[in-house]
Amino acid sequence: xxxxxxxxxxxIGIAAAAAAVLFTTAGCQFLDDVxxxxxxxxxxPSPSExxxxxxxxxxxxxxxxQLESLQLAEPAPRGDYRREEFGHGWIDxxxxxxxxxxxxxxxxxxxxxxxxxxxxxxxxxxxxxxxxKTIEFTADDPRAVQIDHIVPLSLAWRMGASEWDRExxxxxANDPGNLLASDGxxxxxxxxxxxxxxxxxxxxxxxxAIRYIDVLYRYDLPVSPEDYQGLSAMLDTCA
Numbered sequence: 001x002x003x004x005x006x007x008x009x010x011x012i013g014i015a016a017a018a019a020a021v022l023f024t025t026a027g028c029q030f031l032d033d034v035x036x037x038x039x040x041x042x043x044x045p046s047p048s049e050x051x052x053x054x055x056x057x058x059x060x061x062x063x064x065x066q067l068e069s070l071q072l073a074e075p076a077p078r079g080d081y082r083r084e085e086f087g088h089g090w091i092d093x094x095x096x097x098x099x100x101x102x103x104x105x106x107x108x109x110x111x112x113x114x115x116x117x118x119x120x121x122x123x124x125x126x127x128x129x130x131x132x133k134t135i136e137f138t139a140d141d142p143r144a145v146q147i148d149h150i151v152p153l154s155l156a157w158r159m160g161a162s163e164w165d166r167e168x169x170x171x172x173a174n175d176p177g178n179l180l181a182s183d184g185x186x187x188x189x190x191x192x193x194x195x196x197x198x199x200x201x202x203x204x205x206x207x208x209a210i211r212y213i214d215v216l217y218r219y220d221l222p223v224s225p226e227d228y229q230g231l232s233a234m235l236d237t238c239a
Contacts, residue, residue: 060238063210066217067231073222075158085166086153086173093174100174104147108181109137129208130186130200146187148180149173150208151215154192159221168219178215196226199234209234 090101098106098119106112109124126135126145137145153161153173161169172178190198200208209231216223223231 057206057238059210060206060235063213063235067213067223067228067235070213070216070228071222072225072228073159074224075155076162078154078158079162081154081157081162083153085157085162085169087166087170090147091170091174093171100176100179101147104176104179104181105137105145107176109145126181126183128183128186129180129204130182130190132201132203133183135183143184145181146184148182148187148190150178150180150212151221152190152192152194155194156219156221159224161219161221172219175215177211177218180211194224194227195230195234196224196228197230199230202237205234206238210238 090099092099094103096103102119102121105121105124106114109121109126112124113122114120115122120139121137123136123138126137128135130148135145149156156172161172164172186200195209195212199205213231215221
């Protein structure tokens with residue numbers, strides 16, 4: 001139940017109890033005055049209410065609630081993780097005839113030029129979310145723009161994805177909500193680091209945190225204490 005609803009019910013309960021006592025001892029006018037004062041006093045949430053930072057961004061407010069609902073856990077050892085545990089490369093999970101890589105390039109780039117097959121992205125302009133740079137992409141240099149897993153596959157494995165069935169892991173690896181076209185070197189620098197170790201440039205931190213938390217929430221993955229702190233700091237940048 002949202003904190004505002006709980007607070008509303010608390011007000012009603014306290015007011016009703018006060019009414020039962022005061023009505024028998026002091027008269028209606030006195031009761032009205034006291035109840036008004038009670039309402040004024042209850043306007044400020046109790047210090048015991050969960051911490052909920054104020055934000056003008058409704059997505060950020062929802063992300064705070066999701067973050068607070070996540071379990072805290074330390075990453076397990078990397079163990080026998082292999083990329084193939086999440087499928088062999090990019091596939092066509094939405095049956096549109098195009099690989100996930102080309103779907104994300106077409107989604108995230110501007111001025112996209114497609115091959116005659118209607119799928120392969122030949123060129124386009126990326127306004128890189130991680131560095132703020134503008135990159136002119138061509139298929140002749142495909143690694144200049146890479147597709148990043150916002151929640152890294154290796155980290156997801158260590159946080160519980162090792163227990164998923166293969167179908168769920170393939171879905172996770174190709175989930176558009178967990179994918180971003182990004183500057184190749186920046187993606188390599190990020191590697192499998194979480195938000196406690198790596199963060200994009202400041203202008204994108206709010207959006208990055210919201211999307212990262214959404215992935216954890218949807219796949220019921222826990223968050224490490226270090227990453228919790230990193231995500232909190234980035235959410236604090238939201239307007």
